[in-house]
Amino acid sequence: MLYWVPRLVVSALAVLVLGMGLFPRTPEDVAYTLLIIIGGLGLLSATLHLFPPEQH
Numbered sequence: 001m002l003y004w005v006p007r008l009v010v011s012a013l014a015v016l017v018l019g020m021g022l023f024p025r026t027p028e029d030v031a032y033t034l035l036i037i038i039g040g041l042g043l044l045s046a047t048l049h050l051f052p053p054e055q056h
Helices: 005-020 027-050
Strands: none
Touching: 005 027
């Protein structure tokens, strides 16, 4: 379950930012914000794949 917590938090933050209109003003800003979020999730996935969390 802990594997999905960062993704859920980032997804909730993205929905909040885009839903409330806090940062993006134009379609280009929305696209750029989504690219940054997707890139961050990709880096998180790669990091967790290369360095898996310890299982106790």
